[in-house]
Amino acid sequence: MAGPKTTSGAAIERGQIKLPEREIDPVRQITRRVLYGLGILAAVVCVVMADGTGYKDSSDGQMSWLDALYYATVTLSTTGYGDIVPVSPTARLVNVLVITPLRIAFLAILVGTAFQVLTKNYRDQVRRDRWRKTLRGHTVVIGYGTKGANAIKQLHASGTSPEQVVVVDNRQEYVDEANRDGYAAVLGDATRAIVLRQASVHTAARVIIATNRDDTAVLATLTVRQLNPKCLVAVAIREAENEPLLLRSGADAVITSSAAAGRLLGVAAKSPQLSEVFSDLLVHGDGLELVERPVQPEEVGRTPREYPEPVVAVLRDGKALPWQEVATLQSGDCLVVVGCRPRKRNGEVTSVIGTP
Numbered sequence: 223m224a225g226p227k228t229t230s231g232a233a234i235e236r237g238q239i240k241l242p243e244r245e246i247d248p249v250r251q252i253t254r255r256v257l258y259g260l261g262i263l264a265a266v267v268c269v270v271m272a273d274g275t276g277y278k279d280s281s282d283g284q285m286s287w288l289d290a291l292y293y294a295t296v297t298l299s300t301t302g303y304g305d306i307v308p309v310s311p312t313a314r315l316v317n318v319l320v321i322t323p324l325r326i327a328f329l330a331i332l333v334g335t336a337f338q339v340l341t342k343n344y345r346d347q348v349r350r351d352r353w354r355k356t357l358r359g360h361t362v363v364i365g366y367g368t369k370g371a372n373a374i375k376q377l378h379a380s381g382t383s384p385e386q387v388v389v390v391d392n393r394q395e396y397v398d399e400a401n402r403d404g405y406a407a408v409l410g411d412a413t414r415a416i417v418l419r420q421a422s423v424h425t426a427a428r429v430i431i432a433t434n435r436d437d438t439a440v441l442a443t444l445t446v447r448q449l450n451p452k453c454l455v456a457v458a459i460r461e462a463e464n465e466p467l468l469l470r471s472g473a474d475a476v477i478t479s480s481a482a483a484g485r486l487l488g489v490a491a492k493s494p495q496l497s498e499v500f501s502d503l504l505v506h507g508d509g510l511e512l513v514e515r516p517v518q519p520e521e522v523g524r525t526p527r528e529y530p531e532p533v534v535a536v537l538r539d540g541k542a543l544p545w546q547e548v549a550t551l552q553s554g555d556c557l558v559v560v561g562c563r564p565r566k567r568n569g570e571v572t573s574v575i576g577t578p
Contacts, residue, residue, distance in 0.1 A: 357388070366407070533559050540556070
């Protein structure tokens, strides 16, 4: 997934927002500034030689290319020994209108790198303030390990832009990795309210909690619910016995990673082809996929059996009902149907198992 790059390895304070930046090669940057400076120097030499008679050299009274280069060097560096001076009105006017602006540009190029370093903290703070003011309805992902990163990939495949994702992690290397992938990140403990406020959890539409420990997930869920009682909270845990505790803590959806992986292994042991179908359902945009769509007004009163695409479930009043239990569709229902997209294998497009 393409996105803006950032220079990794720089330490940041815990709880501080780090926005992604484009990576700048320091060698290329210095080379470019040197070339700009040489270009200005060459321009001044040409300007002086174009009106060589308007300048006076105290040594021999004549202007050569070497004299022009010498004059350009001492002039742009503001040394100004005074041994070569403009004497004609035209030369003096050119000094005022042309050479003086070039001198200012030359000095700006020389001090540009140092000035950039001095203003970087201010520019970063302005970017953070502007970013925080415009951040609404975003997604906060707590934990940028394997689960968190893949959850973001799924959201990205479903249309969520990188600007609408904020990562929270207490490991510096994962914060840097999130920045390199194009996401804003906060370094800190997600069980602390001050850290989650930096990620603007109070204005988030959804929060994904993918920590390595179940107890951390419980505390993070409680803290999120304290700051934002209305957002959707999805939590990944290792042990199924902790699911009721997460639901009571305010989680809307709880995924037990170890149990799900164990069930898939059991399915694969009996039928590898069936496990491949499950894998297709888990990957958006490749092969089989589950699609949620609202029931249209003209479809109210129909049965799920009447649809050409396979209906898996009907979402009604916050519950997922198996399609066999739904006699007729109602206004406000949503259908969960199975879609299909061609898969590519070895550069060839193939159909998915169980589809024409």
